[in-house]
Amino acid sequence: MLRFIVRxxxxxxxxxxxxxxxxxxxxxxxxxxxxxxxxxxxxxxxAIAQINQVYGFxxxxxxxxxxxxxxxxxxxxxxxxxxxxxxxESFIEQFPGTIELTLAALIIAVVLGVPLGFAAGRRIxxxxxxxxxxxxxxxxxxxxxxxxxxxxxVFADWLDWLPTSRRQDARVEATxxxxxxxxxxxxxxxxxxxxxxxxxxxxxxxxxxxxxxxxIVRITRASVAEVMGEDYVRTAISKGLAPKLVNRRHILxxxxxxxxxxxxxxxxxxxxxxxxxxxxxxxxxxxxxxxLSISQRDYPVVQGYILFIALIYSMVNLAVDVSYGLIDPRVxxx
Amino acid sequence: xxxxxxxxxxxxxxxxxxxxEPGVSLWRAAWRRMIRNPAAIAGALxxxxxxxxxxxxxxxxxxxxxxxxxxxxxxxxxxxxxRDGNLLGVDRYGADLFSQIIYGARQSLIVGVVxxxxxxxxxxxxxxxAGGLGKMADTIVMRIVDIMLSIPSLLLAVSIVAxxxxxxxxxxxxxxxxxxxxFARLLRGSMLAQRNADYVLAANSLGLRRRTIVxxxxxxxxxxxxxxxxxxxxxxxxxxxxxxxxLGLGGGDLAEAEWGRMLVAAQDRFDESPQLAFGPGIxxxxxxxxxxxxxxxxxxxxxxxxxx
Numbered sequence: 001m002l003r004f005i006v007r008x009x010x011x012x013x014x015x016x017x018x019x020x021x022x023x024x025x026x027x028x029x030x031x032x033x034x035x036x037x038x039x040x041x042x043x044x045x046x047a048i049a050q051i052n053q054v055y056g057f058x059x060x061x062x063x064x065x066x067x068x069x070x071x072x073x074x075x076x077x078x079x080x081x082x083x084x085x086x087x088x089e090s091f092i093e094q095f096p097g098t099i100e101l102t103l104a105a106l107i108i109a110v111v112l113g114v115p116l117g118f119a120a121g122r123r124i125x126x127x128x129x130x131x132x133x134x135x136x137x138x139x140x141x142x143x144x145x146x147x148x149x150x151x152x153x154v155f156a157d158w159l160d161w162l163p164t165s166r167r168q169d170a171r172v173e174a175t176x177x178x179x180x181x182x183x184x185x186x187x188x189x190x191x192x193x194x195x196x197x198x199x200x201x202x203x204x205x206x207x208x209x210x211x212x213x214x215x216i217v218r219i220t221r222a223s224v225a226e227v228m229g230e231d232y233v234r235t236a237i238s239k240g241l242a243p244k245l246v247n248r249r250h251i252l253x254x255x256x257x258x259x260x261x262x263x264x265x266x267x268x269x270x271x272x273x274x275x276x277x278x279x280x281x282x283x284x285x286x287x288x289x290x291x292l293s294i295s296q297r298d299y300p301v302v303q304g305y306i307l308f309i310a311l312i313y314s315m316v317n318l319a320v321d322v323s324y325g326l327i328d329p330r331v332x333x334x
Numbered sequence: 335x336x337x338x339x340x341x342x343x344x345x346x347x348x349x350x351x352x353x354x355e356p357g358v359s360l361w362r363a364a365w366r367r368m369i370r371n372p373a374a375i376a377g378a379l380x381x382x383x384x385x386x387x388x389x390x391x392x393x394x395x396x397x398x399x400x401x402x403x404x405x406x407x408x409x410x411x412x413x414x415x416x417r418d419g420n421l422l423g424v425d426r427y428g429a430d431l432f433s434q435i436i437y438g439a440r441q442s443l444i445v446g447v448v449x450x451x452x453x454x455x456x457x458x459x460x461x462x463x464a465g466g467l468g469k470m471a472d473t474i475v476m477r478i479v480d481i482m483l484s485i486p487s488l489l490l491a492v493s494i495v496a497x498x499x500x501x502x503x504x505x506x507x508x509x510x511x512x513x514x515x516x517f518a519r520l521l522r523g524s525m526l527a528q529r530n531a532d533y534v535l536a537a538n539s540l541g542l543r544r545r546t547i548v549x550x551x552x553x554x555x556x557x558x559x560x561x562x563x564x565x566x567x568x569x570x571x572x573x574x575x576x577x578x579x580x581l582g583l584g585g586g587d588l589a590e591a592e593w594g595r596m597l598v599a600a601q602d603r604f605d606e607s608p609q610l611a612f613g614p615g616i617x618x619x620x621x622x623x624x625x626x627x628x629x630x631x632x633x634x635x636x637x638x639x640x641x642x
Contacts, residue, residue: 018481026497141622143573145580146597146615149604157605272486276577290489291581294496302493310484 001325008321012314019310020072023303024065055081068303078300082293087304091286095308096179097167098285101277102270104201105209110263113213117220117259118252124225132217139214144273148207148280155203163200165282172196204281208273212266219262223255230254257328264320271309360558364635374631380624388439395433396421400589402428413607422613425596426603435613437591442621445506446571452510454564457517464518465525465556466548476522479515487512491574495583505584509574513567520563524556531555558636565629569622576618593618 052058056067071078077087120132156164167181168174174193176184182201185194227233228251236246271287278287286305293301368374387394397403405428407414415423422431464475482490491508498504528534529552537547578584579594588595593614600610 014477015480015484018477019484022481026493137623137626138619141569141573141619141626143576143580143615143618143622145577146611146618149597149601149611149615153604153608153611269486272488275488275492276580279581291492294492295582306485306489306493309486309489313486314484 001322004325005318005322008318012311012318015314016307016311020069020303020307021065023306024068025061077304080293080298080301082296082298082301087300090289090301091305091308093179094284094286094289097181097283098271098274098278098287100167100180100182100197100201101204101208101274101283101285102267104205105212105270105273106263106266108205108209109212109216109266113216114220114259117217118224118247118255120217121221121224121255122228122251124221129221132221136214136217139210142210144207144211145276145280147210148204148277151203151207152280162202163196164203167200167284168193168197169200200283204277204283207280208270208277211273212263212270215266216259216262220255220259223258224251227251227255253327257324260323260327261320264316267313267316271313360636364632368631368635371631371634373627374635377624377627377629377631380620381628384439384621384624385443387436388443391437391440395430395436397430397433399433399437399591400429401433404428404430411606413603413610415607415609423607423609425610426599426607431609431613434591434596435593435617438593438596438614438617439621441590441592442572442575442618445502445509445575446568449506449509449575450513450564450567450571452506453513453567454517454560456510457514458521458560460514460518461521461525461560462548462553465522465529466544466552472522475518479518482511482515483519488574488577491578492581492583495578500583502587505575505578508578509571512574513571516563516567517560521556521560524559525552528552528555559633562629562633562636565625565632569625569629572618572622572625576614 049058056064059067068078075088077091079086080090116128116132120126120129123129152164155162163169172193174181174184174190174196175188177187178184181197182194185191185197233246233250236250237243241250274285275287275291277283278285279291282288286309290302290305292298293305392398404414404420404424407424408426408428413424413426414420417423420430420432422435425431425434460475460479464472464479485493491512494508494511495504498507525548533551533555534547537551575584576592576594576597579592580598582598584592584595596614597611600607600614604611
């Protein structure tokens, strides 16, 4: 197992190095000059030359890349050309928000999706199955941002049940030792702050979680239906095992493998979707900031953030592969 | 001569027997299975309707694209809803909402089809190189695909549009690029799965050239899943076109109706005039649903074993 993990980690290195080279060259092809974007259209040539020198934009691309990677290795991801903040610092500050949102969306998707898919897969063609199949088709076809707008309209404007923007009400007194707002409230015993943060998470998480929910339901359903036809399930049932035991030990455990893969793959989608969801709900995570940075040619931020996201994505995929071994002993052997 | 009864005959459900007659090609058999699947038919009808609406928009729409004749009726507090002469009301710029939605189908269809075709072409090429040329090519191509897959697709699309500038062309390239790794990986996988099939061994032992084996034996037998994926990707492409517009990266001519942009425009008037968002939102939903149903119908028809 350990050897497997080490080998996979080693394989990630060329992917990330390749990505960093591509990103670096690619982003430098962006139309528009970052120095001019910082100083405005009427900047003098000497001011622009000075900025280019400070940030190293005047050096050959290859040399810029080696300077950049040298700094990366010492943990320096550069500073934003917009607000001058270190990229690493703003990422660390905003990422907890995105993690909270992504986790909340995943929880909704898994907690609803696996049992629904299981129930549907046990009785293919039943009313629940038909309902689940129709619902999941609609879920996949609905654009995240359209759903977000609808949720905002119904639950915030018409019913006035839930807040629609930001991560916490400005009037709530809260201190943020970790920037995980829900956790912060629990740590500092400011229960109101935690509760308020949870309320702020509901709508964005539902919007973001719908597509993964639909996909998880379908995969679980298909996988359960397949396992139901296996000989060992028939044997277990006919030898009179308690249905609960058959469900858990024979069906669920064997059906779970593709479900776990899907959950892992969805994480990437969730990070993508977070850009849209965060902008609809003005949620302060990495998505909104990254989007702004792209449109304003903030090289260091775009490079750093996409690298971080790719790194996280690869780690999640590794975790998925490792969890295979835990669920299915056959994988461990090969 | 009696035909042995198959179990399904008892239930009155037509059997797969006629599909298995010698001489019935894979595609004809798939077609027969497909026309018996109501969901696939529904999907095909939606897709057909969507394509017809897009092509014949000028004939179907009551008013021309972008004619803002009712500009005077739009006030800061009110955007007229459904009424005589405007089936769905007017949009916030004073154009007929129904006509705009009909014209919007054009953008979605053109961008969706062109970008998926582009992604399919490049992805399939990479897949054929990886799956057909041997180990070295496989390793190189799959590493590139791994890199592309390490960025979530919408982020990839957003950064490509940012680099190429906000034009229709860059939106197409961006959405196509996001699809390339999917097709490459899929086609490679199904080609590798065919590599040890008996007919490949037979072709090999007959001394056929590798190119002939790959192009006329392995490839045609590996295409099914790719075609299914292309149909499903059309749904994603339509949603992504709208998503890019929604993020302000849609490009294209602002006078042309586009569903994603219509949703953005609707957003700040949504409280009093929700129909502004429902129209384009539901249009995106239905067209994406159509391609999804059709794609899944195709999958079931091409691979009856995997049918659930």
